[in-house]
Amino acid sequence: MPDTAKSDAANAAAPLRLGIAGLGTVGTGLVQIIQTHGDLMTARAGRGVTISAVSARSRDKDRGIDLSAYDWEDDAVALAQRDDIDVFVELMGGSDGPAKDATEAAIAAGKDVVTANKALLALHGQALSVAAEEAGRLIRFEAAVAGGIPVIKALTEGLAGNEITRVMGVMNGTCNYILTRMENAGLTYQQAFDEADGLGYLEADPNLDVGGIDAGHKLALLAAIAFGTQVDFDAVELEGIGAITIEDITQAADMGYKIKLLGVAQMTGRGLEQRMSPCLVPDTSPLGQLQGGTNMVVLEGDAVGQIVLRGAGAGSGPTASAVMADIIDIARGLRLPTFGQPAKGLRAARAARAAVPAPYYLRLQLVDKPGALAKVAGALGEAGISIDRMRQYGHDDTSAPVLIVTHKTTRMALDEAIEGFGKTRVVHGTPVAIRIEAV
Amino acid sequence: MPDTAKSDAANAAAPLRLGIAGLGTVGTGLVQIIQTHGDLMTARAGRGVTISAVSARSRDKDRGIDLSAYDWEDDAVALAQRDDIDVFVELMGGSDGPAKDATEAAIAAGKDVVTANKALLALHGQALSVAAEEAGRLIRFEAAVAGGIPVIKALTEGLAGNEITRVMGVMNGTCNYILTRMENAGLTYQQAFDEADGLGYLEADPNLDVGGIDAGHKLALLAAIAFGTQVDFDAVELEGIGAITIEDITQAADMGYKIKLLGVAQMTGRGLEQRMSPCLVPDTSPLGQLQGGTNMVVLEGDAVGQIVLRGAGAGSGPTASAVMADIIDIARGLRLPTFGQPAKGLRAARAARAAVPAPYYLRLQLVDKPGALAKVAGALGEAGISIDRMRQYGHDDTSAPVLIVTHKTTRMALDEAIEGFGKTRVVHGTPVAIRIEAV
Numbered sequence: 001m002p003d004t005a006k007s008d009a010a011n012a013a014a015p016l017r018l019g020i021a022g023l024g025t026v027g028t029g030l031v032q033i034i035q036t037h038g039d040l041m042t043a044r045a046g047r048g049v050t051i052s053a054v055s056a057r058s059r060d061k062d063r064g065i066d067l068s069a070y071d072w073e074d075d076a077v078a079l080a081q082r083d084d085i086d087v088f089v090e091l092m093g094g095s096d097g098p099a100k101d102a103t104e105a106a107i108a109a110g111k112d113v114v115t116a117n118k119a120l121l122a123l124h125g126q127a128l129s130v131a132a133e134e135a136g137r138l139i140r141f142e143a144a145v146a147g148g149i150p151v152i153k154a155l156t157e158g159l160a161g162n163e164i165t166r167v168m169g170v171m172n173g174t175c176n177y178i179l180t181r182m183e184n185a186g187l188t189y190q191q192a193f194d195e196a197d198g199l200g201y202l203e204a205d206p207n208l209d210v211g212g213i214d215a216g217h218k219l220a221l222l223a224a225i226a227f228g229t230q231v232d233f234d235a236v237e238l239e240g241i242g243a244i245t246i247e248d249i250t251q252a253a254d255m256g257y258k259i260k261l262l263g264v265a266q267m268t269g270r271g272l273e274q275r276m277s278p279c280l281v282p283d284t285s286p287l288g289q290l291q292g293g294t295n296m297v298v299l300e301g302d303a304v305g306q307i308v309l310r311g312a313g314a315g316s317g318p319t320a321s322a323v324m325a326d327i328i329d330i331a332r333g334l335r336l337p338t339f340g341q342p343a344k345g346l347r348a349a350r351a352a353r354a355a356v357p358a359p360y361y362l363r364l365q366l367v368d369k370p371g372a373l374a375k376v377a378g379a380l381g382e383a384g385i386s387i388d389r390m391r392q393y394g395h396d397d398t399s400a401p402v403l404i405v406t407h408k409t410t411r412m413a414l415d416e417a418i419e420g421f422g423k424t425r426v427v428h429g430t431p432v433a434i435r436i437e438a439v
Numbered sequence: 440m441p442d443t444a445k446s447d448a449a450n451a452a453a454p455l456r457l458g459i460a461g462l463g464t465v466g467t468g469l470v471q472i473i474q475t476h477g478d479l480m481t482a483r484a485g486r487g488v489t490i491s492a493v494s495a496r497s498r499d500k501d502r503g504i505d506l507s508a509y510d511w512e513d514d515a516v517a518l519a520q521r522d523d524i525d526v527f528v529e530l531m532g533g534s535d536g537p538a539k540d541a542t543e544a545a546i547a548a549g550k551d552v553v554t555a556n557k558a559l560l561a562l563h564g565q566a567l568s569v570a571a572e573e574a575g576r577l578i579r580f581e582a583a584v585a586g587g588i589p590v591i592k593a594l595t596e597g598l599a600g601n602e603i604t605r606v607m608g609v610m611n612g613t614c615n616y617i618l619t620r621m622e623n624a625g626l627t628y629q630q631a632f633d634e635a636d637g638l639g640y641l642e643a644d645p646n647l648d649v650g651g652i653d654a655g656h657k658l659a660l661l662a663a664i665a666f667g668t669q670v671d672f673d674a675v676e677l678e679g680i681g682a683i684t685i686e687d688i689t690q691a692a693d694m695g696y697k698i699k700l701l702g703v704a705q706m707t708g709r710g711l712e713q714r715m716s717p718c719l720v721p722d723t724s725p726l727g728q729l730q731g732g733t734n735m736v737v738l739e740g741d742a743v744g745q746i747v748l749r750g751a752g753a754g755s756g757p758t759a760s761a762v763m764a765d766i767i768d769i770a771r772g773l774r775l776p777t778f779g780q781p782a783k784g785l786r787a788a789r790a791a792r793a794a795v796p797a798p799y800y801l802r803l804q805l806v807d808k809p810g811a812l813a814k815v816a817g818a819l820g821e822a823g824i825s826i827d828r829m830r831q832y833g834h835d836d837t838s839a840p841v842l843i844v845t846h847k848t849t850r851m852a853l854d855e856a857i858e859g860f861g862k863t864r865v866v867h868g869t870p871v872a873i874r875i876e877a878v
Contacts, residue, residue, distance in 0.1 A: 150597025158589025161763025304760035324600025
């Protein structure tokens with residue numbers, strides 16, 4: 001981008017002018033940072049950062065901040081096209097509709113874009129970054145993944161000297177809140193869900209949280225950077241936390257594990273595996289010790305080993321902090337491709353589903369009659385699965401719960417074994433199977 | 440730096456040429472990254488990264504890598520001045536002597552500098568960064584603090600939107616190894632020290648590790664970035680781990696604490712406080728849970744809250760990863776002042792020693808006679824210190840150990856109380872006093 005670079009250099013002393021679309025908690029937090037820390041930001045960026053205009057659904061809403069110095073636009077697209085902005089800050093959310101329209105309009109109008117919108121980029125990131133590249137503009141999205149944790153920067157820049165081997169993360173605070181409340185307060189899933197709902201933690205469509213979709217969007221973004229591939233949310237294997245019971249949490253704890261909604265992305269011989277699903281992790285690991293709404297991302301590289309990042313994954317201040325970091329990067333003249341490498345050169349990854357073997361936790365209800373356990377063990381053996389630990393722990397009149405921890409196996413073999421259980425006629429209902437991730 | 444920026448832009452497609460001084464574990468690790476990941480680095484940086492020449496003490500030593508493609512220089516200064524290098528990579532170590540000479544020579548010759556040298560920058564960082572700025576060149580030092588953890592980047596860039604309120608860190612893996620071995624294996628300090636020595640974990644001058652100097656260097660560098668002040672290692676209050684006993688580790692554990700060599704920097708109303716000293720931290724906190732040689736840095740900002748970063752603080756791969764990240768940043772055209780703001784504008788911080796109050800752990804040996812405890816409590820009261828918890832826990836013929844946890848107090852008041860203990864004539868020897876840091 002030689003022309004761009006030159007004009008950016010020429011403007012180095014002029015303030016960087018923002019148009020902010022969306023004045024919810026994050027937008028409000030951003031305005032507060034700029035209003036209260038103007039001198040500090042100028043000292044760090046080497047130039048001022050100013051707001052030219054803002055846009056939101058309601059102009060009259062009291063947001064507790066003074067917006068009188070900024071022009072108002074009812075239409076985000078109009079805001080994105082204003083001559084007096086250099087950077088369009090998209091904080092509206094939504095994978096399509098106004099957020100997408102305005103982002104496209106901003107790029108077409110020659111603006112850089114800073115966004116907190118994980119859904120937009122997980123679904124349209126490749127096309128948008130190609131468009132930005134062709135226009136010589138940037139899209140930055142630190143705030144889209146794990147809130148205030150500077151994980152996009154850590155992965156794209158801080159670990160740029162590594163071949164990344166695995167990326168993991170607990171990146172939906174609401175799910176981690178629900179799981180830790182079940183664990184610590186003995187609530188059922190529904191009770192913990194209702195509590196989170198009452199606290200306003202859930203998205204308007206709760207399935208975005210508890211179905212793993214929101215966290216899956218984030219994982220897809222991290223995977224694209226980590227492995228130099230086109231972002232591909234559709235290839236993320238998604239499993240939510242709705243089927244997790246206290247029983248499983250208790251039994252897992254008893255064996256030294258916690259259950260987390262864990263995202264894992266790794267490149268395998270068969271392609272890129274991206275999973276967002278409940279997993280057992282050792283309770284002594286940083287991931288296992290993560291409580292409440294906090295997020296954690298684990299980055300693994302061939303040189304650096306394992307890096308763990310922990311912090312607030314949501315909220316006004318933390319998310320605005322990430323947005324502001326992107327803005328200051330632009331003010332400082334840092335110009336990187338959206339996903340760390342030119343978008344046009346990114347290849348589409350072959351999706352490898354359930355490729356990496358792991359031990360599994362299995363809980364099943366066994367008919368109480370002689371030979372039942374042997375039949376289950378036999379079905380596992382036929383699928384090539386060996387047993388690490390097994391125990392039968394409670395009992396009612398007709399059946400008994402059995403816990404099995406397998407040695408490493410694939411999800412495919414496990415599904416085969418579970419199908420085999422059906423034929424034995426000694427297993428009641430559907431067994432619970434949860435992967436045990438080595439973290 | 441407009442001229443620099445223009446010539447850098449013109450060279451954007453040309454490879455970035457390195458001269459590497461120092462081929463110990465880090466230098467060797469860096470050469471390996473460049474040799475094995477050339478294509479990946481080029482894809483990420485947008486240009487190649489090549490090595491023109493290297494330098495080290497011994498040319499003949501077998502380092503397990505092929506150096507035949509690179510020119511050899513016996514003299515690091517000559518290497519730094521070569522026409523065919525763009526970046527001088529200083530991996531020799533040492534706060535003065537060849538490392539300083541060569542770094543100054545590199546800047547004078549118009550080279551950017553990447554260094555892993557915490558001592559050099561902690562002592563001469565201000566002068567070197569002014570010199571670099573005047574020459575339009577960069578000094579980057581991600582590898583100097585906490586090895587592979589991208590903490591310089593997280594603080595300088597990732598949290599640039601925050602007023603930083605506190606920086607903490609366990610940044611000397613050897614000390615943390617010794618303390619966790621004492622804790623887990625019941626070794627005495629000397630036994631754990633000898634074990635670490637046998638494993639090659641200690642510096643040639645062990646006091647750099649166990650005296651807190653090495654970690655203090657790192658803290659001073661972080662503080663300069665965090666608070667926009669001139670790096671000032673002399674103002675770091677240093678206390679090593681040599682006086683920590685198993686007794687204290689055991690008693691601390693019993694109360695729910697771990698003892699860590701913890702660095703803390705924060706801006707107070709009375710100036711910048713920088714401490715590197717043993718502290719008690721809650722055993723459930725991320726810092727308390729840190730085992731062995733791993734490092735952890737905690738960054739706190741007004742918007743982002745608390746960010747925790749964890750990873751390998753030393754070793755060939757992790758440190759080389761950090762060096763490579765700096766090199767790729769330069770190759771990508773990122774040009775920031777050494778400490779995040781122009782060095783000429785950095786102010787010298789007023790040093791505030793022991794300004795921030797905290798609870799303290801006190802262990803003292805009390806003469807076994809009536810009224811002794813009352814006299815100790817009286818001395819504390821006279822210094823304005825109130826007691827949170829107290830217990831007398833063992834006993835020999837003439838004296839008994841007593842543990843006291845105070846409410847928040849200053850180190851100055853505590854020293855006054857300890858002086859008061861002397862006058863009571865009921866305290867044997869010198870009391871142990873360890874700060875309890877709220878983390």
